[in-house]
Amino acid sequence: MTVHVDLLTARQLAASSVATISLLAPGSRYSLRVGETDRDALSQALDLALPEKIGECSRRHNTEILCLGPDEWIVLSPESDAGTIAQACAAVYDAAPHSLTDISDREVTVLIEGPKAAELMTLGCPRDLEKLPNGQGRRTVFDGVSVILWRDGPQRFRLDVWRSFASHVISLLATGCGELALE
Amino acid sequence: MLLIHCPYCDETLPEAEFAYAGEAHIVRPDNPADVSDEEWRDFLFIRNNLKGPHYERWRHIHGCGRFFNAVRNTVTDRFLTTYRAGERRPDPESLPEDGQ
Numbered sequence A: 001m002t003v004h005v006d007l008l009t010a011r012q013l014a015a016s017s018v019a020t021i022s023l024l025a026p027g028s029r030y031s032l033r034v035g036e037t038d039r040d041a042l043s044q045a046l047d048l049a050l051p052e053k054i055g056e057c058s059r060r061h062n063t064e065i066l067c068l069g070p071d072e073w074i075v076l077s078p079e080s081d082a083g084t085i086a087q088a089c090a091a092v093y094d095a096a097p098h099s100l101t102d103i104s105d106r107e108v109t110v111l112i113e114g115p116k117a118a119e120l121m122t123l124g125c126p127r128d129l130e131k132l133p134n135g136q137g138r139r140t141v142f143d144g145v146s147v148i149l150w151r152d153g154p155q156r157f158r159l160d161v162w163r164s165f166a167s168h169v170i171s172l173l174a175t176g177c178g179e180l181a182l183e
Numbered sequence B: 001m002l003l004i005h006c007p008y009c010d011e012t013l014p015e016a017e018f019a020y021a022g023e024a025h026i027v028r029p030d031n032p033a034d035v036s037d038e039e040w041r042d043f044l045f046i047r048n049n050l051k052g053p054h055y056e057r058w059r060h061i062h063g064c065g066r067f068f069n070a071v072r073n074t075v076t077d078r079f080l081t082t083y084r085a086g087e088r089r090p091d092p093e094s095l096p097e098d099g100q
C-alpha cells in the first residue's frame, strides 16, 4: 500500500503511552563543506563555532550546527534566518572557499518523544543509544534509510529523513508506537 | 552483526552503517596506456582472496561518509585494526593475534 503523507504541515502523527511522534514545521537546512584551514573563518562568519568533533553540536538562538564528517556540517535554522546565513558565508567566500548548499527541501524532521522513546528508536536504529550523549547528533541508518539522528534528551529524539523515505520511516515509527504500548 | 571502528568518527559502530569496498592498497597504474592488457586486467580484477588477515577498504556510508582501511581476519571475521585512508599499511607483526 502506498501511503501519501502530507510532509508540509506540522502535526502529531501518532501517540501512545510509549511516545508521541510529530512532524516538525519545515525549516532551513544547509550542507556546509569546508577544509580544516578555512573552518575558523566560517565559524566567525556565522558567529557560531563549527564543532570539530563528529557528532558534536553548537547552538545559538534557533540555529544548530552539527558536525557530520571531517569536513562536513549541517546548519539548521528557522526559514527566516536562511538568507542571513547564506549572506554571511558568501561574504567570506573569497578568503575561505567552501560549499554551502541549500538542502531545505530534501529532508523532513520527525520528533519522537515520550516515556519509552529510546526503546521505540531501537526498532530501526542499530546503534547503542546509551553512547549517544544528550545534545549531540549523528548521521546513521534507520531501517536501511540514511538519517540524521538528534538526541535532545534521554527520551527525546529528532530524525531528519530524506522526504522520499519519510512515509516508510513514519509508518514504521507509528506501528512501533502502537505495538510497544500493548506490551 | 560486526562492530567496526571508524577511524574518523573514533567510535565502534554497527556494520549496518558501513559498506565494504574491496581489497585495499591496490595501486592504479600512473598511466594506464603504458601497461599491457594483462597488467590492466590484473589491476581491475585479480585479487588475493586471502585466508587470514586481509587488508580491505570500507566506507562509513551512513555516517561520516569516509573511506578507510581495515585488516580483518577472513577466517574468524574479526577486525584486527582500522586506519585512515592514506596511512601506511600496518606491519602484520604489529597486529594483535586475532583482534579484541
Ligand SMILES: [Zn+2]
Residues within 6 Å of the ligand: B006, B007, B008, B009, B010, B060, B063, B064, B065, B066
Ligand atoms: Zn565515520
